[in-house]
Amino acid sequence: MTAEDPAADPPSRSKRADARRNRETVLTAAAEVFVTSGVDAPIRRIADRAGVGMATIYRHFPTRADLVTAVYQHQIEACAEAGPRLAADADSPLDALRQWIDLFVDFLVTKHGLADALQSDSDRFAALHAYFLDRLLPVCAQLLDAAVEAGEIRPGTQPYELMRGIGNLCIGRDNDPRYDPRRLIALLLQGLQRSGQA
Amino acid sequence: MTAEDPAADPPSRSKRADARRNRETVLTAAAEVFVTSGVDAPIRRIADRAGVGMATIYRHFPTRADLVTAVYQHQIEACAEAGPRLAADADSPLDALRQWIDLFVDFLVTKHGLADALQSDSDRFAALHAYFLDRLLPVCAQLLDAAVEAGEIRPGTQPYELMRGIGNLCIGRDNDPRYDPRRLIALLLQGLQRSGQA
DNA sequence: AGCTGAAACGGAACGCTGCTCCATTTACTA
DNA sequence: TAGTAAATGGAGCAGCGTTCCGTTTCAGCT
DSSP: OOOSSTTSSOOSOOSOHHHHHHHHHHHHHHHHHHHHHOTTOOHHHHHHHHTSOHHHHHHHOSSHHHHHHHHHHHHHHHHHHHHHHHHHHSSSHHHHHHHHHHHHHHHHHHSTTHHHHHTOSSSTTHHHHHHHHHHHHHHHHHHHHHHHHTTSBOSOOOHHHHHHHHHHHTOSOSOOTTOOHHHHHHHHHHHHBSSSOO | OOOSSTTSSOOSOOSOHHHHHHHHHHHHHHHHHHHHHOTTOOHHHHHHHHTSOHHHHHHHOSSHHHHHHHHHHHHHHHHHHHHHHHHHHSSSHHHHHHHHHHHHHHHHHHSTTHHHHHTOSSSTTHHHHHHHHHHHHHHHHHHHHHHHHTTSBOSOOOHHHHHHHHHHHTOSOSOOTTOOHHHHHHHHHHHHBSSSOO
8 A cells, every 4th residue: 555566666567668778777877876965866967867857767756765765675675585584593583683773774874865864854755764664664573573572672662663763873974983873773772671671 | 163152143242223123033933933844944934924034034144053043042051951950959860861861852852853953964954963062962971971970871872972862863753653752762771771781 | 413334134136956848759569 | 661659858937045236224423
């Protein structure tokens, strides 16, 4: 209901070859521009780099969120698929959760402005928010539940709240030595553990 | 060095009465607009409501951050002054820290988009960020240190990181029942306590 | 009070961005 | 090869931030 198709665009089933080709060209250009200028980069700039008109981008990706989603889809997918694997391989459920969060955080902090966009005050990125949730929330919930059932973590924390909190902590300028979201997230996990019960 | 004058504007020492009057008019209008449209509201709208030209606003408050700072200055001040008071009155240093953070969070979440602005990716709000830090970081540091010295909290956490983390957790749409920053901040404080040592 | 210089003012103007519309081009198919 | 519908590109409109400058208003002086 919320997200019918990953990229809100007939992925590659288009009748015409030029359309399919342009879609890829735009994705490549967007990925390049995002690295240097963040996910807020002007559409015009992406269009110029891709050598297409703006309408082409808007036709393939009606909203900016659709474009961003398409660009990072593979990595979101990889993150989602890592969940079950970690659950099976890690030393403990809590360890699996920890490692998965590490992956998630790495993803967020290496994409300029992505975390910001996810919680953006405006609704420009609502679809991106929704896609992240659709794809990753179940994974996070599974890992969280397992850790709770194993008694490693106190119950009562909602997966949504945890994921959004982690996302929020990753917001802001990168490379500030005074602020490393990982340290705070570690603290959060510490607080989640049973041991320090009130 | 970073902030010479609270509002980066000669507060009320202007030679001319109309200038002083207009400054107040703008502040009132801005406060009203911020409530409904957030701190990102168009300057033009504030100017219209105040019944002045845009240049008047820019002359009094060169950057948007200066305007926001001036609007919320009293409340920032109140928050800063509450620190020492709580340190003296609370049951314990940790309790003082907790109560102060409560005040800080209340301030952030009731001002539409203020937390967002504080960590904004762009530099539009750099001065606001700086002012918050100048005024509140010492207060937070004091409370944090006291709690550490009392042995209630593990050492090693930097005040800047804690404040920014709290600010980040407050980012986002208000009134989402699924997300209450206070719960996560409580978890963070839980993780900060000595008891749950690894 | 009247004069005058300077401070303060307002809004037009410029540049940048998001998004749309439509005349033109291009690729499939018969 | 010709017809047709999909696809294209860029001009155009609207909103916003910021600056510039001709005009107005104040405060001190005579």
